[in-house]
Amino acid sequence: LNPHRKLPPGPPPLPFIGNLHELLGDLPHITLRNLSHKYGPLIHLKLGQVPTIIASSPETAAEILKTQDVVFCSRPFFATTDRFSYGGLDIAFSPYNDHWRRIRRFVNAEIFSAARVQDFKAVREEEVGALLKTISMASAGGNDFNLSTMMLCLFNNLIYRKVFGKRISAVPGDCGRSQYHEIIMEVVAFTSEICVGDFFPSLAWLDGLTSWRGRLEKTFRAMDRVFEQEIEEGMKRRRGREEEKSSMGEDINADSCLLDILLKCQEEIDSSLGFLLTRDMIKAVLMDMFLAGTDPPAMALEWAMAELIKNPKYMRKAQEEVRRVVKDKGKVEDSDLQYLPYLHNVVKETLRLHPPGPLLLPHECIIDTKINGYDILTKTRVFINAWAIARDAKFWSDEPEAFRPERFEKMGGVDFKGHHFELMPFGAGRRICPGMMLGVVAVELALANVLNRFDWELPCGMRCEEMDMSEAGFRMVSHKKVPLTVVAIPAVVLT
Numbered sequence: 001l002n003p004h005r006k007l008p009p010g011p012p013p014l015p016f017i018g019n020l021h022e023l024l025g026d027l028p029h030i031t032l033r034n035l036s037h038k039y040g041p042l043i044h045l046k047l048g049q050v051p052t053i054i055a056s057s058p059e060t061a062a063e064i065l066k067t068q069d070v071v072f073c074s075r076p077f078f079a080t081t082d083r084f085s086y087g088g089l090d091i092a093f094s095p096y097n098d099h100w101r102r103i104r105r106f107v108n109a110e111i112f113s114a115a116r117v118q119d120f121k122a123v124r125e126e127e128v129g130a131l132l133k134t135i136s137m138a139s140a141g142g143n144d145f146n147l148s149t150m151m152l153c154l155f156n157n158l159i160y161r162k163v164f165g166k167r168i169s170a171v172p173g174d175c176g177r178s179q180y181h182e183i184i185m186e187v188v189a190f191t192s193e194i195c196v197g198d199f200f201p202s203l204a205w206l207d208g209l210t211s212w213r214g215r216l217e218k219t220f221r222a223m224d225r226v227f228e229q230e231i232e233e234g235m236k237r238r239r240g241r242e243e244e245k246s247s248m249g250e251d252i253n254a255d256s257c258l259l260d261i262l263l264k265c266q267e268e269i270d271s272s273l274g275f276l277l278t279r280d281m282i283k284a285v286l287m288d289m290f291l292a293g294t295d296p297p298a299m300a301l302e303w304a305m306a307e308l309i310k311n312p313k314y315m316r317k318a319q320e321e322v323r324r325v326v327k328d329k330g331k332v333e334d335s336d337l338q339y340l341p342y343l344h345n346v347v348k349e350t351l352r353l354h355p356p357g358p359l360l361l362p363h364e365c366i367i368d369t370k371i372n373g374y375d376i377l378t379k380t381r382v383f384i385n386a387w388a389i390a391r392d393a394k395f396w397s398d399e400p401e402a403f404r405p406e407r408f409e410k411m412g413g414v415d416f417k418g419h420h421f422e423l424m425p426f427g428a429g430r431r432i433c434p435g436m437m438l439g440v441v442a443v444e445l446a447l448a449n450v451l452n453r454f455d456w457e458l459p460c461g462m463r464c465e466e467m468d469m470s471e472a473g474f475r476m477v478s479h480k481k482v483p484l485t486v487v488a489i490p491a492v493v494l495t
């Protein structure tokens with residue numbers, strides 16, 4: 001090691017554990033924000049044996065995600081995400097390499113493009129309709145119910161349809177749970193688990209001595225079995241359609257789900273990918289859709305509703321806007337969203353205060369480099385504290401901790417698309433979330449519809465000031481500690 005290297009500032013490490021003890025207690029993004037107040041916008045920690053930097057200002061984030069994006073756009077190795085990504089064959093946890101570049105280009109075009117998001121319109125509207133029906137049934141007789149679970153079910157159904165072309169909930173038109181919800185949620189929860197080897201690579205063998213590896217394998221296998229079953233069915237379906245096509249001249253890709261598109265690339269050497277997909281690559285991409293595509297938008301919707309219920313003034317304003325646009329149509333459609341600027345600001349403000357990934361996903365530095373004169377070594381882990389940056393009074397001067405959608409009316413188009421480093425709930429640069437548009441449209445559509453159709457109250461005369469808005473303990477995606485239990489009253493929609 002070069003004795004002249006100059007690392008970013010940070011608290012002094014203890015022998016062996018380094019700075020791991022600093023992260024005990026509060027949520028990591030809160031602890032790291034507090035450390036940045038003391039040591040500055042770029043700090044260095046030794047977490048176990050692993051050098052780690054944390055960026056907590058728009059300027060340092062821009063240096064990492066824009067100026068030196070190519071240097072910092074890899075992902076570190078974690079045992080759990082390595083298993084769930086079939087050894088890094090996916091998009092989200094793959095290191096930066098040729099495989100990632102090709103597959104990311106492919107999914108950008110085939111799954112996440114504006115045209116594909118538009119194609120998904122009918123499914124989105126149908127599933128939001130199922131959510132409304134489920135809420136109506138649950139609230140009959142003035143009962144309270146757990147809205148958080150229903151929102152998660154909505155996104156599980158949406159992603160299941162996007163991926164496999166069918167619903168996951170057993171009952172048609174219902175947004176209730178099925179056995180797969182439990183498996184998906186177990187997998188999602190497992191990605192937040194850490195093991196000894198993640199911080200002490202030389203001691204990774206210790207993980208084999210605990211029950212952890214067995215639990216990981218069991219959870220992975222359960223999801224893998226679902227994929228195997230769906231792939232077999234998908235292949236049968238394709239064969240059936242091929243036969244139909246040859247007899248009727250039908251386009252076999254019409255209304256393809258993601259699985260169909262991937263299976264086509266498994267079979268044809270001249271697929272748009274430019275290489276053949278293996279079965280593990282297919283399963284890794286499917287896994288990403290569930291890991292990245294269900295929890296974050298569901299959490300965004302949950303926090304948006306929680307903030308609006310807590311702030312009745314903004315709830316009324318959003319409802320008035322939606323009801324004015326929808327009039328007596330009864331439901332909000334995709335095409336109405338462009339006329340709902342206040343609702344859009346509600347979603348932006350929610351993502352500012354409650355980014356589902358407060359520290360984004362971890363990045364990794366691929367060559368030695370410098371930031372602000374400090375040395376950053378190859379394989380340093382990198383976290384961007386998007387949560388802290390979006391609450392920093394230096395930029396968000398007007399009550400940064402308060403929920404105020406109006407603030408965006410005076411902010412000259414600051415948005416979350418990866419150009420404004422003060423607000424980046426989807427990240428920025430090469431690794432920016434490819435599902436941003438798909439997620440935001442679904443969140444806005446669901447939110448607009450539940451605001452239009454129902455008025456909302458808290459159960460048992462609870463006052464909005466009494467709502468618990470705290471976050472659950474450490475998870476990759478920020479959850480509300482107390483699920484949102486509410487009463488929905490069918491609204492008399494004024495025309």
Ligand code: HEM
Nearest residue numbers: 091092292293296297357360361425426427431433435439
């Ligand atoms: C409100 C909704 C969502 C939020 C807030 C969100 C947020 C994020 C964030 C913070 C990242 C990491 C960016 C980084 O590392 O710098 C990410 C990555 C990713 N997201 Fe999303 N996401 C959302 C919805 C979705 C949806 C609906 C999908 C897919 C159906 C999706 C798929 C992905 C994938 C595949 C990646 C990995 C990208 C890569 O590493 O190249 N996301 N997302």
